[in-house]
Amino acid sequence: MGKMARPTIYEVAREAGVSRQTVSRVINNRPDVAPETRERILRIISELDYRPSAIARSLSKQRSYNFGLLTAGLKYIGPSTTLSGIAKKAEELGYGIYFKELPTWNSNNIQPILDWFLARQVEGIIWAVPEVGDNHDWLRSVADSIPVPIIFLTTAKRANISIVSVDNYAGARMATEHLLSVGRRKIGHISGPMDWWESRERRQGWQDALREAGIESDPHMVAEGNWSSKSGKRAFAQLMETFPEMDAVFVANDQMALSVLQTAFESNIDVPDQLSVVGFDNIPESEFFSPPLTTVYQNLVELGCTAVEELVWMIETDKAKGDRQSVKYSKIQPELIIRKSTSPKT
Amino acid sequence: MGKMARPTIYEVAREAGVSRQTVSRVINNRPDVAPETRERILRIISELDYRPSAIARSLSKQRSYNFGLLTAGLKYIGPSTTLSGIAKKAEELGYGIYFKELPTWNSNNIQPILDWFLARQVEGIIWAVPEVGDNHDWLRSVADSIPVPIIFLTTAKRANISIVSVDNYAGARMATEHLLSVGRRKIGHISGPMDWWESRERRQGWQDALREAGIESDPHMVAEGNWSSKSGKRAFAQLMETFPEMDAVFVANDQMALSVLQTAFESNIDVPDQLSVVGFDNIPESEFFSPPLTTVYQNLVELGCTAVEELVWMIETDKAKGDRQSVKYSKIQPELIIRKSTSPKT
DNA sequence: GTGAAAGCGCTAACAT
DNA sequence: ATGTTAGCGCTTTCAC
Numbered sequence: 219m220g221k222m223a224r225p226t227i228y229e230v231a232r233e234a235g236v237s238r239q240t241v242s243r244v245i246n247n248r249p250d251v252a253p254e255t256r257e258r259i260l261r262i263i264s265e266l267d268y269r270p271s272a273i274a275r276s277l278s279k280q281r282s283y284n285f286g287l288l289t290a291g292l293k294y295i296g297p298s299t300t301l302s303g304i305a306k307k308a309e310e311l312g313y314g315i316y317f318k319e320l321p322t323w324n325s326n327n328i329q330p331i332l333d334w335f336l337a338r339q340v341e342g343i344i345w346a347v348p349e350v351g352d353n354h355d356w357l358r359s360v361a362d363s364i365p366v367p368i369i370f371l372t373t374a375k376r377a378n379i380s381i382v383s384v385d386n387y388a389g390a391r392m393a394t395e396h397l398l399s400v401g402r403r404k405i406g407h408i409s410g411p412m413d414w415w416e417s418r419e420r421r422q423g424w425q426d427a428l429r430e431a432g433i434e435s436d437p438h439m440v441a442e443g444n445w446s447s448k449s450g451k452r453a454f455a456q457l458m459e460t461f462p463e464m465d466a467v468f469v470a471n472d473q474m475a476l477s478v479l480q481t482a483f484e485s486n487i488d489v490p491d492q493l494s495v496v497g498f499d500n501i502p503e504s505e506f507f508s509p510p511l512t513t514v515y516q517n518l519v520e521l522g523c524t525a526v527e528e529l530v531w532m533i534e535t536d537k538a539k540g541d542r543q544s545v546k547y548s549k550i551q552p553e554l555i556i557r558k559s560t561s562p563k564t
Numbered sequence: 565m566g567k568m569a570r571p572t573i574y575e576v577a578r579e580a581g582v583s584r585q586t587v588s589r590v591i592n593n594r595p596d597v598a599p600e601t602r603e604r605i606l607r608i609i610s611e612l613d614y615r616p617s618a619i620a621r622s623l624s625k626q627r628s629y630n631f632g633l634l635t636a637g638l639k640y641i642g643p644s645t646t647l648s649g650i651a652k653k654a655e656e657l658g659y660g661i662y663f664k665e666l667p668t669w670n671s672n673n674i675q676p677i678l679d680w681f682l683a684r685q686v687e688g689i690i691w692a693v694p695e696v697g698d699n700h701d702w703l704r705s706v707a708d709s710i711p712v713p714i715i716f717l718t719t720a721k722r723a724n725i726s727i728v729s730v731d732n733y734a735g736a737r738m739a740t741e742h743l744l745s746v747g748r749r750k751i752g753h754i755s756g757p758m759d760w761w762e763s764r765e766r767r768q769g770w771q772d773a774l775r776e777a778g779i780e781s782d783p784h785m786v787a788e789g790n791w792s793s794k795s796g797k798r799a800f801a802q803l804m805e806t807f808p809e810m811d812a813v814f815v816a817n818d819q820m821a822l823s824v825l826q827t828a829f830e831s832n833i834d835v836p837d838q839l840s841v842v843g844f845d846n847i848p849e850s851e852f853f854s855p856p857l858t859t860v861y862q863n864l865v866e867l868g869c870t871a872v873e874e875l876v877w878m879i880e881t882d883k884a885k886g887d888r889q890s891v892k893y894s895k896i897q898p899e900l901i902i903r904k905s906t907s908p909k910t
Numbered sequence: 911g912t913g914a915a916a917g918c919g920c921t922a923a924c925a926t
Numbered sequence: 927a928t929g930t931t932a933g934c935g936c937t938t939t940c941a942c
Contacts (some may be wrong), residue, residue: 224711226935237913242937250911257814267709272683274935276619287663292651293865296926298644305638312633315686317633317663319651337618339658363613364572447852477852484854498706503849506793506823519639572919583929588921598927620919623934 222440225266233262245270280357282487283313285342285529286335290320294445294520295501300346300371303522311530316340323350332364341366342529346522347416348372357482362543367532369525369546374415380532380546382525386416389514390423393496396512396554398431401563402466402494405433407434407440408453408478410470417442420470420498439464443474450474454481465493472497472504479507479559490561501556509558518554524548571612579608591616622685629659631688631875632681636666641847642790642864646692646717657876662686665701667843669696678710687712688875692868694718695761708889714877715871715892720761726878726892728871732762735860735898736769739814739842742858742900744777747909748812748840753786754799754824756816763788766816766844785810790818796820800827811839811909818843818850818859825853825905836907846901855904862898870894 227245231238236255243251244259251259257535262268276282287304293480308315316338317500318331335343337530345368347353354373361368361379397405410417425435438460441453450469454477457464469475475497482489489495489509497504497513504511528546565694573591577584582601589597590605597605608614609799622628626683633650637643654661662684664677692715693699700719707714707725715726743751753770756763770782784806787799796815800823815821821843828835835841835855843850843859850857881890 228935235738238936239914239938240912243912246937252911255911269679270681271623271685271935273619273622273685274918275937277617277623277920278935278937280918282619292644292648293641294859295639295641295644297642298638298647301644301647302638305663306667309664314680315663317651317661319648321652334660337615339617339619371708447849451852462662473849473852476849480852480854503793503819506797506819506826508826574919584920585930586928589928592921596927601927605913617919620934621921623936624920624922626934789920 225268227268227270227493229261230262230266230268234259235268243365274411282339282341284338285313285344285533286316286317286318286338286339286340286345288318288320288331288347290323290325290347290395292319296499297346299518300522300525303519303524304344304379304521305522306524306527307523311526312339313526313530320347321394324353324390326356328356328360332360336365342533343368344371344525344529345369345373346371346525349374350411350512351413367529367544369529369532371521371525372416376544377546378543380528380544382521382528382546382548384518384521385424385549385551386419386516387426387550389498389516389554390420390468390470391427392552392554393498393514394424394427396556397468397494397496397560400494400560403431403433403563404465405439406457406460406461406464406465406467407435408450408457408467408469408474409440409442411444412442417470424468443470445471445473447473447477451481454478458485466495466560467493468496470498472499472501472511474515475504475511475559476507479509479511483508485522490559491564494560494563496560505557507559512557512560513555514552515555517550521550524550571614573614573616573632576605576608576612576614580605581610596781604868621629626766628685628687630662630684630686631659631683631879632662632664632686633690634664634666634677634693636669636671636693638665638903641709642845643692645864646868646871649865649870650690650692650872651867651868652865653872657872659687659872659876662675667692669694670699672702673697674702674706678706682711688879689714690717690871690875691715691719692717692871695720696757697759705776712897713875713882713890715875715878717867717871718762721893724875724889724891726890728867728874728892728894728896730862730864730867731895731897732765732862733769733772734895735844735900736814736816736863737773738898738900739844739858739860740770740773742902743812743840743842743906746840746906749777749779749909750807750808750809750811751785752803752810752813753781754803754815754820755786755788755812757790758788763816770814789816791817791819793819793823796823800824804831812841812906813839814842818845818847818857819857821850821857821905822853825857829854836905837910842906851903853905858903858906859901861901863896867896870896 227238231241409421428435441456443449443453497511500513500515532544573584577587697878755767774781787802788797841858846859846861878890
């Protein structure tokens with residue numbers, strides 16, 4: 219097809235023999251246009267294949283109806299599931315998304331990204347990068363110079379910062395309490411990397427659940443992995459050395475739990491009788507592990523949806539009240555899925 | 565922080581005692597500005613925390629440096645890995661991404677999405693939705709009325725349409741030929757849903773590889789799954805009924821292959837000796853299945869990168885040559901990863 | 911109900 | 927080396 223310059227509101231007006239404002243009224247569904255005029259203009263619009271320029275409109279209205287989204291680790295299923303929720307809710311609420319991915323979790327070169335979004339006049343920002351190491355430290359110095367609302371996902375609570383996270387602590391407690399409830403007492407833990415906030419939360423949940431049951435946890439009951447199946451194998455081997463009497467283990471994600479099941483099988487350790495196992499995430503395959511894995515499900519689509527809802531709420535609120543910076547904080551509750559990898563102690 | 569109106573080029577100019585044009589020259593790094601003037605303006609820019617409006621610039625330059633990206637099925641690891649490649653390359657090439665997700669594979673309500681992107685003056689579109697059923701049929705009627713370059717991912721070849729896909733056919737042949745090369749002759753196939761183009765390509769690759777080895781394939785040697793582990797279990801059960809002499813199976817993805825390994829184990833079928841298994845995708849867990857899974861790796865990050873490269877090439881070419889619609893077609897070659905689930909026939 | 915004028919923040923083209 | 931003018935495509939305000 220030929221690509222002559224796309225028609226503007228002016229072409230439509232000329233063709234219809236009216237002024238541009240009249241066309242503007244039609245495309246904005248304003249009431250004060252004569253029915254026949256509107257009719258005619260609409261016909262011409264479709265004939266000309268005219269599409270109002272969102273850019274010109276943004277400039278003129280000083281409103282972009284876009285927000286910026288920064289993710290990281292899209293190769294993992296968690297971030298992308300979250301993304302799916304974000305996309306869905308943004309669509310519903312009529313916002314567009316400028317999308318960027320951080321090449322590494324731990325990037326401290328934040329300013330260019332912020333500037334990029336802000337130059338494009340986004341009305342808010344979703345920072346969907348999990349807190350790892352000190353990768354959120356820039357917040358302290360920069361946060362309140364950002365002229366639009368910003369919401370962080372999967373981040374430790376901070377004053378005056380809007381955050382949405384899954385309640386990892388509660389999830390870990392549920393997992394551990396379930397193990398306790400089936401009579402297990404020697405409960406080990408394979409954690410994620412300890413520079414991850416989520417890992418620390420999960421370990422704390424495990425530890426507190428034990429303590430409330432009158433069991434003191436101890437470093438030799440924990441081994442650290444890095445989320446990968448490979449690291450899970452290593453961590454489990456270590457745990458069998460340092461904590462041989464273990465009769466259950468709470469593993470911080472399903473991929474590492476898979477290795478535990480695998481290794482247990484190879485070592486003739488019976489799961490769930492000799493060793494009960496709980497994972498975290500509920501990846502689709504976990505139902506087909508052998509045995510099917512008891513695990514903690516985190517609704518990441520909901521996490522994404524909530525993030526957008528709250529961001530949009532902040533945007534609207536700020537627009538309405540003028541100057542105020544509104545803040546939101548919420549947690550998504552996870553859910554325990556009981557399958558065959560846990561059983562009562564006999 | 566107070567959110568007074570963000571400064572414009574005009575404020576900077578006034579503050580610096582120059583015209584807006586001079587400021588414009590500075591922010592665009594034009595040479596013809598006196599060093600001290602530039603110096604002063606830069607200082608004021610940073611003092612005022614001034615950020616040029618990309619919207620105003622787009623309007624004025626008639627260039628947005630953005631493209632539209634439509635995905636589907638982000639909950640699966642494939643699409644999101646592709647996305648990661650797209651984000652990376654777009655960043656490199658200086659383009660922004662407007663992001664949308666289709667709620668279902670099979671959506672025929674395409675026009676609003678196209679319109680949405682085009683209204684925002686995107687300079688190109690990436691249609692990263694796999695071809696399922698007739699969900700690409702709209703192409704025939706609409707394609708050449710789209711005023712910007714558009715590239716399709718994972719789509720059957722069509723005249724005059726730009727496409728990037730993984731070579732599923734070649735991948736399936738590699739898998740099957742590997743099975744043949746280790747002496748297997750009774751090679752079954754668990755396919756994906758047959759309304760998926762990728763499924764058909766993979767089945768065809770299997771079939772042709774067999775035929776070239778002098779083996780005629782037959783419907784009772786195939787069972788259809790829907791990519792999920794659950795469906796894989798069902799399909800495998802069916803295959804054991806209809807094709808009991810089977811000594812190998814090529815499974816169209818790893819998740820279904822997991823079920824095959826699982827079921828084989830429960831049924832005391834030895835993998836790889838009695839039954840060799842090849843999957844497709846190389847999901848991270850596949851290395852930890854029992855036994856570790858031989859599979860076909862598709863480099864989806866590369867798929868995404870290539871898509872962006874070619875789109876940008878089309879954009880630049882069209883801009884340069886004026887009217888012409890340039891077209892690109894390419895395939896990403898997959899790679900066979902040999903692990904323990906396949907072995908020579910004894 | 912419709913139109914004229916001004917302006918959103920920036921750049922291109924032409925002065926000086 | 928710097929300024930002036932006009933214009934990108936639309937909306938807002940105020941007339942008529």
